[in-house]
Amino acid sequence: MNPDTQNPSPPGREAIPEEGGAAAPPAASRAIRLRVPRWLDPVFRTATAAAACLVLLLIAAMGAVLYSKGHLATTTFGLRFLWSQAWDPVKGDFGALPAIFGTVVSSAIALFIATPIALGVAIFLTEMAPPWLSKPVGLAIEMLAAVPSIIYGMWGLFVFAPFLAARVEPALQFIAGGLPLFEGAPMGIGMLPASLILAVMILPFISSVMRDVFALVPAVAKESAYGLGATTWEVVRSVVIPHTRSGVLGAIFLGLGRALGETMAVTFVIGNAHRISPSLLAPGCTIASTLANEFSEAISDLHVASLIQLGFILFLITTFILACAKLLLWRIEAQVKGR
Amino acid sequence: MARDRGLYLRRRVANGAMHVLALLSALFGLVWLFWILTVLVQKGVPAINWDFFTKLPTPPGTPGGGLANAVAGSLMITLLATLIGVPAGVLAGTYLAEFGRKNALARVARFVSDVLVSAPSIVVGVFVYAVVVMPLHGFSGFAGAVALAIIMVPVVIRTTEEILNLVPDSLREAALALGAPHWKVILSVCYRRALAGMTTGILLAVARVSGETAPLLFTALNSPFWSPSLAKPVATLNVTLFNYAMSPYDDWRNLAWGAALLITLGVLFATILARVVVGRIRI
Numbered sequence: 001m002n003p004d005t006q007n008p009s010p011p012g013r014e015a016i017p018e019e020g021g022a023a024a025p026p027a028a029s030r031a032i033r034l035r036v037p038r039w040l041d042p043v044f045r046t047a048t049a050a051a052a053c054l055v056l057l058l059i060a061a062m063g064a065v066l067y068s069k070g071h072l073a074t075t076t077f078g079l080r081f082l083w084s085q086a087w088d089p090v091k092g093d094f095g096a097l098p099a100i101f102g103t104v105v106s107s108a109i110a111l112f113i114a115t116p117i118a119l120g121v122a123i124f125l126t127e128m129a130p131p132w133l134s135k136p137v138g139l140a141i142e143m144l145a146a147v148p149s150i151i152y153g154m155w156g157l158f159v160f161a162p163f164l165a166a167r168v169e170p171a172l173q174f175i176a177g178g179l180p181l182f183e184g185a186p187m188g189i190g191m192l193p194a195s196l197i198l199a200v201m202i203l204p205f206i207s208s209v210m211r212d213v214f215a216l217v218p219a220v221a222k223e224s225a226y227g228l229g230a231t232t233w234e235v236v237r238s239v240v241i242p243h244t245r246s247g248v249l250g251a252i253f254l255g256l257g258r259a260l261g262e263t264m265a266v267t268f269v270i271g272n273a274h275r276i277s278p279s280l281l282a283p284g285c286t287i288a289s290t291l292a293n294e295f296s297e298a299i300s301d302l303h304v305a306s307l308i309q310l311g312f313i314l315f316l317i318t319t320f321i322l323a324c325a326k327l328l329l330w331r332i333e334a335q336v337k338g339r
Numbered sequence: 340m341a342r343d344r345g346l347y348l349r350r351r352v353a354n355g356a357m358h359v360l361a362l363l364s365a366l367f368g369l370v371w372l373f374w375i376l377t378v379l380v381q382k383g384v385p386a387i388n389w390d391f392f393t394k395l396p397t398p399p400g401t402p403g404g405g406l407a408n409a410v411a412g413s414l415m416i417t418l419l420a421t422l423i424g425v426p427a428g429v430l431a432g433t434y435l436a437e438f439g440r441k442n443a444l445a446r447v448a449r450f451v452s453d454v455l456v457s458a459p460s461i462v463v464g465v466f467v468y469a470v471v472v473m474p475l476h477g478f479s480g481f482a483g484a485v486a487l488a489i490i491m492v493p494v495v496i497r498t499t500e501e502i503l504n505l506v507p508d509s510l511r512e513a514a515l516a517l518g519a520p521h522w523k524v525i526l527s528v529c530y531r532r533a534l535a536g537m538t539t540g541i542l543l544a545v546a547r548v549s550g551e552t553a554p555l556l557f558t559a560l561n562s563p564f565w566s567p568s569l570a571k572p573v574a575t576l577n578v579t580l581f582n583y584a585m586s587p588y589d590d591w592r593n594l595a596w597g598a599a600l601l602i603t604l605g606v607l608f609a610t611i612l613a614r615v616v617v618g619r620i621r622i
Contacts, residue, residue, distance in 0.1 A: 040520065041520050041522050044522035048437070049438065049439070051427050051431035051434060052430075052431040052435065052439065052444060052445065053444070053448070054492075055431055055492065056451055058489065059451050059455060062463075065466055065469045065470055066465060066469065069473075116364075119364075120360055120361040120363070120364025121364045121367075121368055123357075123361045124361035124365045125365070128358060128362075137365055137369070139611070139614060140368070141368045141369070142610075142614075143372055143607060143610065144368060146607055147372070147550075147603060147606070147607070148551070148606055149553070150550070150552045150577055150580060150581060150602075151375065151550075151602065151603050152375070153581075153584075154580070154584045154595065155374075155375050155378055158592075200371045205457075231350055231351070231353070232357070232358070233353055233357040233358070234350070234354070254457060260459070261457075261460070261461065262459070263459065263460065264552045268584070288459060288461045291461050291464075291465060291553075292553055292556055295464075295465070295468070296560060307465070314461075314462055315462045318458060318459055318462070323450075323454055326453050326454060
């Protein structure tokens with residue numbers, strides 16, 4: 001605590017208006033600046049601290065409100081809600097399993113596709129491309145993250161889906177033969193298209209975090225390896241990646257957190273069917289797409305409560321995954337700073 | 340000797356192959372960006388004309404019409420969200436950078452805002468539905484603005500803190516040594532020095548929420564008319580785009596492409612501008 005704030009101000013302090021600082025003539029300004037009120041210090045500090053607390057309050061309120069407003073679904077269905085496949089607004093029977101299944105499967109496939117490519121992009125940008133190339137390419141890749149989700153959705157529905165239906169999906173069926181994974185009519189709408197678009201959307205997030213953690217590797221470590229005659233790839237494989245393992249994992253978790261909650265793009269192309277199908281070409285749904293599609297049209301209290309309960313489940317999953325991502329990234333920062 | 344040469348060759352080949360793969364990954368990313376942007380320009384440009392900005396939407400089947408109400412609604416809601424979200428975010432970011440560099444509150448707040456930055460926006464929509472729409476018994480533009488503000492806050496917090504951290508401590512110490520109180524140092528020295536960076540952060544946050552649709556779906560809802568009151572449902576470009584793109588009418592889909600082009604150009608322009616400014620900042 002500043003001692004000045006406890007003591008009464010010397011006479012004359014309040015005589016000059018505090019706001020006068022900017023408008024006062026230059027000759028007086030030095031005297032005025034010394035007379036800025038000190039009691040504002042604790043006020044300002046408290047205001048900023050309150051704003052910081054607001055964030056904590058926000059996440060706590062989100063959890064509490066979503067849980068309590070979805071409570072009707074819990075009391076009606078109990079834990080059965082989690083593994084029931086029913087979704088019948090007319091009869092009032094709801095289950096979360098198809099939505100959870102769709103969320104997890106689409107994100108997992110997206111991650112499976114996006115991770116190696118993001119790793120390639122990050123290696124290209126940090127270790128291979130000269131600065132004149134890596135800057136614009138890096139910016140362009142980040143633009144992929146700036147394109148709004150709904151644009152991916154619209155493009156996916158009107159451009160990418162017909163392309164998939166005409167070219168890619170028949171080819172997959174031809175190659176994979178009678179596997180149940182690729183059964184059904186190739187429509188371009190379903191789990192696979194949603195996963196592919198998700199992969200493109202999370203690619204820039206994963207690669208930019210990977211690029212940042214790769215930049216944390218001390219140049220000396222890399223140069224010593226080069227000095228021993230290692231090739232670029234050997235440096236990446238034996239120095240850069242082992243050095244940044246938790247950061248790379250953090251980047252993957254971050255991408256996973258993004259993919260799980262991605263809404264608009266998925267809503268356009270996943271087909272929105274509440275059923276679990278072994279085929280990747282069949283329509284499905286995710287938690288987020290179900291919310292986007294049905295929330296504003298849900299009428300019965302139970303339907304709304306079930307949707308909010310779905311939102312609560314999504315909130316829990318993504319918060320957990322994102323917290324893991326953050327912890328992993330903190331660990332690597334601490335490692336670098338501790339050196 | 341021959342074995343050595345084989346090893347050498349294998350290492351060269353592995354290195355070359357990895358170079359090619361890395362290059363292909365980068366190209367892979369660029370191809371999508373190029374593809375999406377080309378389609379947007381091809382389909383969006385014909386849809387944008389004077390009517391787009393001045394006329395109300397027409398019923399399906401009637402040609403013409405525009406999205407004037409949605410453009411206005413988007414601007415209104417984004418402005419209100421900025422007015423709510425930016426002060427809160429700047430204050431909290433100031434706490435993290437100036438007062439709570441190492442204390443527990445700051446550490447937890449930093450962690451939580453990092454989690455919230457990537458949190459699904461649709462969950463924010465559901466939350467605002469529960470705390471604003473349900474108690475007020477109706478969808479409203481105000482609820483949409485609150486939802487967007489909640490998404491903005493963590494973005495503004497993180498950029499504000501990062502930029503303020505770039506202000507050298509020697510400046511703060513010099514001002515404090517001259518007898519200035521802490522709040523005065525922050526307002527007149529730190530903020531002034533960090534102004535360009537903080538503006539950039541706000542710009543990025545605005546760009547981020549301008550592309551958001553999910554949190555508006557069941558807060559601001561939609562409306563085919565002018566919406567002068569934020570207490571009623573308000574049309575926004577994003578939600579209109581969603582409804583029109585999902586509709587079976589060609590006129591509406593054309594308008595949706597126009598809206599898509601407009602939103603994307605706006606967001607990309609703001610993002611690139613922010614990047615360029617950040618690149619120039621010397622603190």
